Amino acid sequence: MTTLAEPRTAGAVERGIAGRVIDRIGSGVIQVFLILVALFWLIPTLGLLVVSLRSETANNSSGWWSLFAKPAELTFRNYSNLLASGFGSSFWNTVLITVPATALVIGFAAMAAYAFAWIEFPGRDTVFLIVVALLVVPVQIALIPIAKLYGAIGIFGSILSVVLFHVAFGLPFAIFLLRNFFAGIPRELLEAARMDGAPEWRIFATVVFPLAKPAIASLGIFQFLWVWNDLLVALVFADTDNQPMTKALQSQMRQFGTNVDILAPGAFLSLIIPLVLFFAFQRYFVQGLLAGSVK
Incomplete structure (x- = not known):
């Protein structure tokens, strides 16, 4: 007994396994790229935060990225001095x-x-x-x-x-x-x-x-x-x-x-x-x- 195949929906395109893999990889690459752009955009803000938490001597002697080697340099003294100055x-x-x-x-x-x-x-x-x-x-x-x-x-x-x-x-x-x-x-x-x-x-x-x-x-x-x-x-x-x-x-x-x-x-x-x-x-x-x- 012959059965008729169901008609495809107009405009529908059947994608193969390769097409679905490309879609997944493409969306993943775009997400990774956007995350990297966001992190790169936040680097100046992170640097400003670290500089604000280091003493003047530490900032004059090394860059803010040296925090990762010397995390003990962080202090909130700068903020207390700032608020005490009337800021x-x-x-x-x-x-x-x-x-x-x-x-x-x-x-x-x-x-x-x-x-x-x-x-x-x-x-x-x-x-x-x-x-x-x-x-x-x-x-x-x-x-x-x-x-x-x-x-x-x-x-x-x-x-x-x-x-x-x-x-x-x-x-x-x-x-x-x-x-x-x-x-x-x-x-x-x-x-x-x-x-x-x-x-x-x-x-x-x-x-x-x-x-x-x-x-x-x-x-x-x-x-x-x-x-x-x-x-x-x-x-x-x-x-x-x-x-x-x-x-x-x-x-x-x-x-x-x-x-x-x-x-x-x-x-x-x-x-x-x-x-x-x-x-x-x-x-x-x-x-x-x-x-x-x-x-």
């Missing part, structure tokens, strides 16, 4: 500047982007074009006028002045990024919420904002890194009592020059927080970068 207050000043500047930019930009994307009002497109045009305004061109303004209203040199400057210059890019993401949300979701009687603020809070987590995470990482690593704005607007870590490190370099036992632990402390933040939110960061690329 701890600079660390908290950086936190007090970066966190509000990031949160305010995300909050204001999200509301403005929702209005530009889904609310009809006179001159909407014109105002959005003005916001986009502000992206090309360099920071340096506004330093002197804003410094005079801060001096006139009495906030020059304070943490508030640095935060307001970062918020002002962070909003155009944030609005542009989030508006393009919000515009890709299906209109049917918003129309369904409006038919249920939900006001615009509730649609924004319960429908749009949760869907925008990847884009908001990407924006938060960009804004956090920009403010955390900023030196120019801090040099102009922050005085000695309110200086962030970047300005504190710059002053230490100017005073001591080769004082590695102070500069290395300070540089590592300024590096480790953004590094931890990136690895903690890298999943959302990648999703935010790819958002809208596939329809």
Whole structure:
């Protein structure tokens, strides 16, 4: 009795043993290569950590890789000396500047982007074009006028002045990024919420904002890194009592020059927080970068 063979699925390709072996080897080689690249990328960070844990004499006499032969050289004395020199207050000043500047930019930009994307009002497109045009305004061109303004209203040199400057210059890019993401949300979701009687603020809070987590995470990482690593704005607007870590490190370099036992632990402390933040939110960061690329 003759049996008919089952028809193959259209587009299916039967791979032999050799093909499957090549696939396994290829994926394994790629994974090994990516791991090696990641380790190579982390070598400077590891070197900075080791230098920050060695005495000045040990750093001047040999390279950081000699730690593997003399692990007893490690000490936390550099960090205690750094904190005793007042660097701890600079660390908290950086936190007090970066966190509000990031949160305010995300909050204001999200509301403005929702209005530009889904609310009809006179001159909407014109105002959005003005916001986009502000992206090309360099920071340096506004330093002197804003410094005079801060001096006139009495906030020059304070943490508030640095935060307001970062918020002002962070909003155009944030609005542009989030508006393009919000515009890709299906209109049917918003129309369904409006038919249920939900006001615009509730649609924004319960429908749009949760869907925008990847884009908001990407924006938060960009804004956090920009403010955390900023030196120019801090040099102009922050005085000695309110200086962030970047300005504190710059002053230490100017005073001591080769004082590695102070500069290395300070540089590592300024590096480790953004590094931890990136690895903690890298999943959302990648999703935010790819958002809208596939329809």
